[in-house]
Amino acid sequence: MRTQQPISRRDALATGLSDADLRRLCRHGLWHRVRTGHYLSTPAESLSAVDRHRALVRATIAATADVAVVSHVSALVGHELPTWRIRLDRAHLTRTRRNGARIGRLLVLHAGQLAADEIVTVAGIRYTSAARTIIDIARTEEFAPAVVAGDAALHHGAVTTSQLREQVRRARARPGYRQAAHVLTFLDGRSSGIGESRLRVVMAAAELPAPEVQARILSPDNGFVARVDCLLPEFGVAIDFDPGPEIGPDRPEAARRAAFATELREDRLRALGWVPVRYTWDELDDPAEIERRTVAAIDAAAHLTRRGRWVPAPRLR
Numbered sequence: 001m002r003t004q005q006p007i008s009r010r011d012a013l014a015t016g017l018s019d020a021d022l023r024r025l026c027r028h029g030l031w032h033r034v035r036t037g038h039y040l041s042t043p044a045e046s047l048s049a050v051d052r053h054r055a056l057v058r059a060t061i062a063a064t065a066d067v068a069v070v071s072h073v074s075a076l077v078g079h080e081l082p083t084w085r086i087r088l089d090r091a092h093l094t095r096t097r098r099n100g101a102r103i104g105r106l107l108v109l110h111a112g113q114l115a116a117d118e119i120v121t122v123a124g125i126r127y128t129s130a131a132r133t134i135i136d137i138a139r140t141e142e143f144a145p146a147v148v149a150g151d152a153a154l155h156h157g158a159v160t161t162s163q164l165r166e167q168v169r170r171a172r173a174r175p176g177y178r179q180a181a182h183v184l185t186f187l188d189g190r191s192s193g194i195g196e197s198r199l200r201v202v203m204a205a206a207e208l209p210a211p212e213v214q215a216r217i218l219s220p221d222n223g224f225v226a227r228v229d230c231l232l233p234e235f236g237v238a239i240d241f242d243p244g245p246e247i248g249p250d251r252p253e254a255a256r257r258a259a260f261a262t263e264l265r266e267d268r269l270r271a272l273g274w275v276p277v278r279y280t281w282d283e284l285d286d287p288a289e290i291e292r293r294t295v296a297a298i299d300a301a302a303h304l305t306r307r308g309r310w311v312p313a314p315r316l317r
Contacts, residue, residue: 006059009037034059035106053077053088060091060107061125068093069119069126071110072140075133076149078122079158084148084194086141094128112174118167131163138183139176144201146183151197154189154316161187161317189316190214195241196229198284206291209235214313217269225268225308233310236301237294238269242278273306 012022022039025031032044034052038059044052057074072092076083090103094110101111118132128136134153138146153159161184168184171177186204190213191197203211211230217238219225230239242262266276275297283289 004040004042004055006034006038006040006055006062008062009039012039035063038063049088050077050083053083053091056106057091058125060093064093066095068095068109069114069128070094071128071133072108072136075127075130076137078125078127079130079133079153081130081133081149081156081158082152082194083145084198085145086137086149115170130158131160131167134159134164135167135171135180135184138180139171139174143179143183143186144198146180147186147201148194148197150183150187151189151191152194154187155192157316161189188213190313192229193241193243195243195281195284199230199239199241199279199290202284202287202290203230203294206287206294208232208291208294211239212310212312216311216313217272217274217308218311219272219308222309225272226265227313231310232294232298235298236274236304236306237297238274238276239294239297240276240278241284242280244280272308273301273304275301275304 009019009022013019022031025041026033026039029043029045031039031041033039034055040047040055047055053074054077057070057077061068061070070078070092071094073083073086073088074092076086077088090106090108092108092110094112094114096114097111098113099111100109102109114128114132118129120127120129127133130153134146134150137149150159150164154161164184164187168177168181171180186200188200191200192214196213200211200213203209209232211232213230214227215231215233216227217225217231226238228238229241231237232239262278269276277293277297279290279293
């Protein structure tokens with residue numbers, strides 16, 4: 001969804017509206033106030049959290065009228081990268097100075113140096129570059145959300161590993177440097193979605209074997225059988241993240257076909273001696289269950305003979 005430009009109080013009054021009109025529109029839910037003096041002529045409930053944040057950033061830029069650069073989670077939004085479990089109720093800006101950082105109800109103002117190659121302009125708004133943004137997130141947010149954002153940036157080609165490595169080097173004297181370095185070593189752009197990135201994080205926290213991401217399983221005659229989200233080749237376990245059906249309830253036949261295709265795929269894996277396991281969104285919030293089921297699958301696969309071979313997916317650089 002394309003977020004509309006916030007309307008300033010001055011512009012609203014210029015169209016003939018009064019302050020009383022603005023209060024009434026907001027009270028009835030037809031408009032909503034983004035921040036003091038800035039409004040959207042859209043009910044807040046009709047916008048996603050990301051769209052509301054994007055509007056807040058635009059209103060904040062209009063209100064501050066300085067040379068600050070949009071950064072951190074606000075830059076993630078600008079680069080259209082996932083913001084899973086990162087707060088979106090405050091805009092983040094960085095001023096290129098050594099001091100003056102502050103945290104307010106709707107604005108987090110950072111102070112720090114930004115090199116020329118760390119600033120990009122998109123649709124007239126200045127953002128920290130994708131690489132700088134990912135490392136800022138890795139320094140300041142929890143490990144899992146940083147991995148989700150970093151994997152996505154690599155997967156979609158927004159950054160390269162060498163660019164991220166350079167940003168970590170530049171961040172050596174900043175708070176959170178060691179955490180950012182740890183995130184960088186864990187990132188894998190072969191993960192194709194939030195669920196797969198989260199699954200890798202949960203598996204690592206449970207000290208399960210590190211998976212081969214998006215590996216292919218081939219039959220004995222080299223025919224393609226399946227691509228697996230997280231393969232444990234030494235243990236014979238093929239783990240996939242199941243986001244659930246993307247088919248609406250009004251299309252039961254399509255849902256049945258999708259379920260049948262999944263069952264057929266898993267039957268083919270079993271026939272080759274692999275133990276398939278699927279995890280859902282709910283199970284990602286239950287690490288103990290993922291550990292239990294994965295260990296059980298490893299134990300079950302230990303008694304099976306595998307046929308065919310597996311092929312690793314090339315790493316994204």
